[in-house]
Amino acid sequence: MSKDSKIPNPTIQRLAIYSRPLEILLESGLPVMSSEKLAGLCGVNPAQVRKDLAYFGEFGIRGVGYDVRDLLQAIKGILATDREWALCIVGMGHLGSGLVQSENFKKRGYMVKAAFDSDAGKVGRKLACGLTIQSASGISQTVRKLGIEIGLITTPPHEAQRVAHLLQEGNVGAILNFTTIQIRTRKKCVIENADLSVKFENLVYHLEQLDKV
Amino acid sequence: MSKDSKIPNPTIQRLAIYSRPLEILLESGLPVMSSEKLAGLCGVNPAQVRKDLAYFGEFGIRGVGYDVRDLLQAIKGILATDREWALCIVGMGHLGSGLVQSENFKKRGYMVKAAFDSDAGKVGRKLACGLTIQSASGISQTVRKLGIEIGLITTPPHEAQRVAHLLQEGNVGAILNFTTIQIRTRKKCVIENADLSVKFENLVYHLEQLDKV
Numbered sequence: 015m016s017k018d019s020k021i022p023n024p025t026i027q028r029l030a031i032y033s034r035p036l037e038i039l040l041e042s043g044l045p046v047m048s049s050e051k052l053a054g055l056c057g058v059n060p061a062q063v064r065k066d067l068a069y070f071g072e073f074g075i076r077g078v079g080y081d082v083r084d085l086l087q088a089i090k091g092i093l094a095t096d097r098e099w100a101l102c103i104v105g106m107g108h109l110g111s112g113l114v115q116s117e118n119f120k121k122r123g124y125m126v127k128a129a130f131d132s133d134a135g136k137v138g139r140k141l142a143c144g145l146t147i148q149s150a151s152g153i154s155q156t157v158r159k160l161g162i163e164i165g166l167i168t169t170p171p172h173e174a175q176r177v178a179h180l181l182q183e184g185n186v187g188a189i190l191n192f193t194t195i196q197i198r199t200r201k202k203c204v205i206e207n208a209d210l211s212v213k214f215e216n217l218v219y220h221l222e223q224l225d226k227v
Numbered sequence: 228m229s230k231d232s233k234i235p236n237p238t239i240q241r242l243a244i245y246s247r248p249l250e251i252l253l254e255s256g257l258p259v260m261s262s263e264k265l266a267g268l269c270g271v272n273p274a275q276v277r278k279d280l281a282y283f284g285e286f287g288i289r290g291v292g293y294d295v296r297d298l299l300q301a302i303k304g305i306l307a308t309d310r311e312w313a314l315c316i317v318g319m320g321h322l323g324s325g326l327v328q329s330e331n332f333k334k335r336g337y338m339v340k341a342a343f344d345s346d347a348g349k350v351g352r353k354l355a356c357g358l359t360i361q362s363a364s365g366i367s368q369t370v371r372k373l374g375i376e377i378g379l380i381t382t383p384p385h386e387a388q389r390v391a392h393l394l395q396e397g398n399v400g401a402i403l404n405f406t407t408i409q410i411r412t413r414k415k416c417v418i419e420n421a422d423l424s425v426k427f428e429n430l431v432y433h434l435e436q437l438d439k440v
Contacts, residue, residue, distance in 0.1 A: 023429070030428035034384075034407045057409040093428045094435040112325025122424055164430060171247075188434045190426060194247045196270045204433040208426050211335055213403060213419050215243035215306045216236070217377060220417040221401045222307040 025066045029089050031056050032063065036086040048079035095123060100162045102128040102186075104177045105169035106136050106147050109192060113166065115143050127160045132173060150177065157184030164188045171195040178205075238279045242302050244269050245276065249299040261292035308336060313375045315341040315399075317390045318382035319349050319360050322405060326379065328356050340373045345386060363390065370397030377401045384408040391418075 035055040039047060049067075053060040067074070067085070070092055074080050090096040101124050103110050113119070114129050131137060132150040139147045148156060150173075157165070157180075165181035167174050167189060174193040179200065181189060188204040191197050194212075197205055248268040252260060262280075266273040280287070280298070283305055287293050303309040314337050316323050326332070327342050344350060345363040352360045361369060363386075370378065370393075378394040380387050380402060387406040392413065394402060401417040404410050407425075410418055 026429055026432050027425055030425040031409065033428075034409075055409065057411065092432070094431045095428055099431055108325040108328045108330075112321040115321045117321075118424065122427070124427060163434065164427075187437060188430045190430060196244065196247075196268065198270065202437060204430055204437060206426050206430050208421075208423065210421065211331065212240055212243040213421050214335070214337060214377075215246075215308055216239055217401045217403060217417055217419050218307045218312055219239050219305070221376065224400060224415060224417060 021069050025069060026093070028056070028058060028062070028066050029093055031058070032066075033086060033089045033093070033095075036082055036089070039082050040086055045082055046075075046079045047082050047085075049074065052080070098123045098125055099164055100125055100127045100160060101164045101166060102126065102130065102153075102157055102160075102162045102181075103166045103168060104130040104150060104153065104181070105167060105173070105192075106131040106133075106139075107168060107170075110166070110168035111141070113168065114141060114145065124164070127162055128156055130156075132169070150180070153177065153180040154184040157181060157186055162186060164190065166190045166192065167197075168192045234282050238282060239306070241269070241271060241275070241279050242306055244271070245279075246299060246302045246306070246308075249295055249302070252295050253299055258295055259288075259292045260295050260298075262287065265293070311336045311338055312377055313338055313340045313373060314377045314379060315339065315343065315366075315370055315373075315375045315394075316379040316381060317343045317363060317366065317394070318380060318386070318405075319344040319346075319352075320381060320383075323379070323381035324354070326381065327354060327358065337377075340375055341369055343369075345382070363393070366390065366393040367397040370394060370399055375399060377403065379403045379405065380410075381405045 032052060035052065049060045049063045053063045070088060103114050103126060106129055114126055119126060128148060129141060129145045130148050130150045130153055136147050137149045163186060165186045167177050169177055171193040174191060174195045175197055178189055178197045182199060182201055182203055189197065190206050190208055192208050194209050199205060245265060248265065262273045262276045266276045283301060316327050316339060319342055327339055332339060341361060342354060342358045343361050343363045343366055349360050350362045376399060378399045380390050382390055384406040387404060387408045387410055391402055391410045395412060395414055395416055402410065403419050403421055405421050407422050412418060
């Protein structure tokens with residue numbers, strides 16, 4: 015299967031969404047699924063499903079549907095979620111502490127290998143997951159040593175840029191930034207923003223619009 | 228100022244992003260900011276900034292820049308973040324418990340008024356923030372009584388759809404869904420998805436592409 019880097023971002027995001035019901039269907043033993051049904055489960059129109067999947071070659075059997083196992087396998091291959099990834103989390107506040115303990119990450123192959131904080135009062139504290147909080151000053155070395163590929167930043171905003179540099183010095187390839195700051199990178203590094211306050215602002219804006227109708 | 232419901236979503240999202248450095252600049256006493264500087268701080272190009280802000284009338288003074296206080300006030304008015312919003316969180320797992328204690332929400336006017344869980348073992352437990360976990364069976368009534376406008380769903384995926392119905396019966400206008408399930412609504416309700424695993428999948432896909440270059 016070709017992995018074309020020109021696949022549009024929205025398609026990649028929808029592939030992740032398609033994989034959810036497929037996982038459930040596979041577990042419940044359903045072998046085949048139509049694009050109409052998959053579309054319905056995902057809140058997308060069927061033509062969009064077919065168009066998205068067509069980027070990756072032929073999965074469907076006309077008039078029957080998609081083989082659930084094959085399709086899921088293919089999507090996971092495309093998304094590179096068929097392997098384990100090594101993560102670290104920097105910032106052991108409420109959000110970071112919640113994420114470090116998430117069973118969902120582990121289930122999906124995202125293994126949290128290290129947790130950092132800049133607060134000396136937190137360093138050395140043992141977490142329920144078995145990790146011990148390490149000092150943020152050692153990020154670059156530890157990350158490099160453990161081969162950590164993805165860094166999550168859940169620090170206060172003013173620490174985020176500095177942490178991002180330390181992560182990159184340690185050769186992290188991707189950063190998921192939960193702070194309100196836009197991070198700039200020196201080297202090639204994938205940055206995704208997961209700032210919840212932006213989600214909220216989007217939500218309340220539309221809520222206000224709704225109230226006016 | 229006109230609040231046009233046809234303002235594109237990406238613009239709304241960028242307005243939230245623009246407001247971050249503006250808050251910091253206002254606090255540090257800087258009165259005026261150019262679109263070039265604002266763009267640089269946000270990782271957006273200056274023409275985009277000017278285009279986005281033009282939707283809302285004239286903020287800028289040619290050759291000088293934007294008045295920081297006025298611009299921030301205007302953005303907050305547009306995003307409807309200049310008032311308080313009442314929230315509830317359903318699902319007191321690691322993520323929900325982390326969010327319920329978040330100081331960032333309160334600082335931005337998002338007031339968590341109730342926390343729910345379907346686990347009888349958790350119901351009645353007092354949280355550090357002062358709230359007591361309530362039974363999910365009472366969502367509709369409590370939400371209506373407290374005038375809660377936004378519901379966050381941090382339950383396991385298979386509970387999400389049922390919880391969404393209960394929230395809507397209680398007249399919640401917007402739902403922020405952290406689960407992997409796509410929620411369908413009966414009435415008019417704003418739904419935003421904040422499923423982190425989709426963010427991750429997007430991240431690792433691009434990380435794989437990067438490795439190939």
